[in-house]
Amino acid sequence: MGTIQIENVSFKYDQMVDNLFSALNLKIDESWKLGLIGRNGRGKTTLMKMLLGQLQYQGQIVSNLNFYYYPQTVVDKDVPTVEVVKNLAHLEDYDLWKIEIELEKLQVDADVLQQEFSTLSPGERTKVLLAILFIDESGFQLIDEPTNHLDIEGRKIVSDYLKSKKGFIVISHDKSFLNPVIDHVISIDRSDVVVYKGNFDTWQEQKERQDQSELAEKEQLKKDINRLHETAVKRENWSRQTESHKNRKHYTEKVHLDKGFIGTKAAKMMKKAKTAEHRVNSAIDEKKTLLKNIEIEAPIELNYEKLSHPDVFVQVENLTLQHKNIVTPTVDFKVKRDQVVSLIGPNGIGKTTIFKQILGLSQPFEQTGRIHVSNNLKISYLRQDNELQGTIRQLAEQKQIEPELIFSNLRKLGFERALFEQPIEQMSQGQRRKVALAVSLSEEANLYFWDEPLNYLDVITRQQIIEAIKKQHPTMLLIDHDQDLIDSVSSKRIELHK
Template sequence: MGTIQIENMSYKYDQMVDNLFDSLNLQIDESWKLGLIGRNGRGKTTLMKILLGQLPYQGKIVSNLNFYYYPQKVVNKNKSTTEVIKELTDLEEYDFWKIEVELEKLKVKNDILSQTFSTLSPGEQTKILLAILFIDDYGFQLIDEPTNHLDIDGRQVVADYLKSKQGFIVISHDKTFLNEVIDHVISINRQNVDIYKGNFDVWEREKNLQDQSQFDEKRQLKKDISRLHETAVKRENWSNQSEKQKNKTGLQKVNLDKGFITHKAAKMMKKAKTVSKRVDEEIEKKQSLLKNIEIEEPIQLNYHELNHPKTLIKVDNLELIHEDVRTPKTSFKVPVDQVVSLIGKNGIGKTTIFKQLLGIEQPFEQTGDILIAKGIKISYLAQEDQLVGNIRQLAQDKKIDPEMVFSNLRKLGFERNLFEQNIESMSQGQKRKVALAISLSQEANLYFWDEPLNYLDVITRQQIIEAIKKQHPTMLLIDHDKDLIDEISDQKIILEN
C-alpha cells in the first residue's frame, strides 16, 4: 500500500510573520478516507494547495499519486456542462461514459450534460465537479468543503458517494457528514497537527479527554513547577555559597578542603542545572499542550427587542414568477422573539423570497402579499457576500463602530494581526466571520440570515447556536444544517412544489 509522506514541511505566506506550518511530519496511507479539520484559517486549504504543488513549501513531500482538487475553477459558466467537463478534464467525447458512471452514483440525470452549466442548481454543480475528480483510478482527491450549499438530501447523496470511495481528504465542518464518510482525522490544532484513527466523534471524544486531563494536569503542574523551582533555587544558592566559601578560604586553608568544596559545589551545581533544565523542559512541554485547548467565548447579537408590533413580517400566499421559475405558494408570520426557518431543497427559491421581502430588486413577478413592520432595523447576512477592502472601512461604511466588529471577531477566534489584512486574501471562513461579525454588531430588531453556518468551523457554529438560544432574537433563517435548525427554530416553514 502506498503512502503520502510529508517530511519537515514548512510554509508561510509572504506577509506572515510566523510559519503556518512548521516542520510538519505526516504519513498518510493512500487508502484512508481522511477528514481534515481545524478552525477557520488554520491552513486546511493551504495544505491542499501544498499537496497540489501550487505553493513553494520547504521540506519534502513524497508520493506517486495524482492529486485532484475540488472546487475547480470554472472559467466560463455560460457554456454547456459537457464543454465545462471537457475543459476541466481533457476528456474526449468517447470517454464520457466514465463521467456518466460517476453521475449515476451521484443520482444526477445525464440530460443535464447538455444544459448550460450556470443554470444548474448549486447542488448539481457540486456533483458534476465531484464526479470529474473520480475518473482517474490513480487519483487522490482533495475535496475542500463540498457540503456548503448542499441541501439535506444532497449531503446524504454525496456522503454515500464518498463512503464508497477510498483514498481522499475531505475538508468539512459538518459533523454528521464527516461521521458518515471518514475513517481517519487530520486535525490542525493551535500548536500542532495530529492524525487519529476513527471518525469525527472518535476524534472529539479523544480531544475532550485530552483537554480535560490537560486542565487537571495544569493544576498539578502549577504545584510541581513551583516545587521544582524551589528545589532548583535552593540547590543553586547552596552551590554558589560553597563556591564563595572556597574562594574565601582558598588562600589560608590546605588544598584538600578547597578541593573537597569545589567538588561538592560542582556536583551540586550540576544537579541544580539538571533540575532547572528539567523544569524548563517540563514547563515548555506542558504549556504547549495547554495551548492546544480551543477557546469558546460567548458571543452576543446587538438585538433590540420591540414591544410593538407583535408581528414583524406577514406573508400571504406569496408566489414569485420569472420565466420557468416559480416559488411555491407560501404564507407565514414572524412574531417578535421567534426564529422562523425556511426549509426546502436547493433551488426552490428561499433566497429569492428573502430578497423580495427585503425589497431588493429582482426580475420576479409577485402575487400575494408581503407586510413588514415599518421603521424597524434589519440586519441581513447574505448567502454569499463579495466583501473587499479592509474591515475598518467596511464597518464605517455601514455606520458600525469598528471596535465592536473587532471585539466580535476576537470572540470568533480571529487573530488580532488579521484585522488589517485585506479581506480578499482571507480564508473562506475568515471572510464569513467578517460578514457575521458585522451582522452581530449592527443594531437590529430583525435578522435575515441566509445560510449563516457556511464555511464556519465547529466552535463558531456552537457559539452562534448558543447566542441565539440565549437571546431569542426575531429572525428569519435559511440553513441546511440539521443541528442548527432543530436547536433554534420556533417555526419551520417547509417549501415544496
C-alpha cells in the same frame, strides 16, 4: 502502494509573522479516507494547495499520486455544463459516459449536462464538480468543504458516494457527514498536526481525553482565561450601552444636553475602555498559548434592539415568484416579534430568492401574492455567499459601525487579531464568513435575515451562534441546512416542497 510523505515542511504566507506550519511531518497511505479537521484559518486549504504544488514551501512532499482538488474554478459559467465538464476533466465526447456514471451515483439527472452551468443550483454544481473529480480512478482527491450549500438529502447522498470511494482527503466541519465516510483523521490543532486512526467520533473521544488531562494540570490557567473573558464581555457591554445612549434621539431632546458634549465624553471613556479591552485580550491570548491545544471561546451576542410593537414584522401572503422556467412554491407565513422562523427546503427551491424579494432587492422575478414588511425596522441581512471585499475598516465605514465593535466580535469568534487589517479576499473561507457574521452581530437590528450562517464555520463557532440565538431569541428569518441549528432555535418552520 502509494503514499504521501510530508517531510519537515514549513510554510507561511508572505505577510505572516509566524509560520502556519513548522517542520511538519506526516505519512499518509493512498488507501486512506481522511478527514482533515481544524478551526477556521488553521491551514487546511493551504495544506491541500501545498499537496497540489501550488505553493512554495520549505522541506519536501514526496508522492507519485495524481491530486485533484474540489472546488475547481469554473471560469466561464455561462455555457452548457457539458462544456465545463469536458474542460475540467479533459474529456472527449466519446468519454462522456464516464461523467454520466458518476452523476447517476450522485443522483443527478444527466439532463443537467445540457443546462447552463450558471443556472444550476449550488447543490447541483457541487455534485457535478465532485463527479468530475472521480473520473480518474487512479487519482487522489482533495475535497475542500463539499457540504456547504448542500441540503440534508444532498449531504447524505454525497456522504454515501464518498463512502464507496477510497484514497482521498476531505475537509468538513460537519460531524454527521464525516463520521460514516472516513477511517482516518488529520487534526490541525493549535500547536500540532496529528493523525488519528478512526472516524470523527473516535478522534473526539481521544481529543477530549487529552484535553482533560492537560486541563487537570492547568486548571488555574483555564479559570484565569474565563475570568478575563468575563471582564472583556462586561467592558464591551458597557461601551455599547454608552454608544447607544449617545445615539438615542430622545436622550438629548428630553434632557436638553448638548449631544456633542456627551459624544466627546463618551468617546473618551470609550477609548479608555477599548484600551483596557485590548489589554485584556492580549492577556487572554498569552494565557491561551500556555494551554497548548485546548480551545476556549467567549459567548457572543447580537446587537439586537428588541421592540415592543408591532406584533407582526413580516407578512407574506400566497407569494409565488417566477422567472423563465423557475417557479418558487407558494408560501404564506408571518414573522411575529421575537420569533425565529426557518425556511426549510431542498437546494434550488428558491429560499434565497424569497428572502431577497421580501428585502425588496432587485430581481428579475415576477411576483404574485403580497409581501408586507413593517415600517422603520432596522434589518440586518447576512447573505449566503462570501462576497465581501476590501478591509474590515472599510466595511465598518460603509455600514457605519464602530470598527472596534466588529473586532471585538471577531475576537470572540476565535479570529486572530493579526488579520484585522488584512484584505478580506486573502482570508480563509471561514474567516470571511466570520467577518460577515461579525458585521451582522455588530449592527443594530430589530430583524435579522440570515442565509446559511453556518457555512464554512468551524464546530466551536457553530456552537457559539446556536447559543447566542437561543439566549437572545431575536426576531429572525433563517435559512440553513444544519439540523442541529434548526432544531435548537426555530419557533416556526416553513417547509418548501416542489
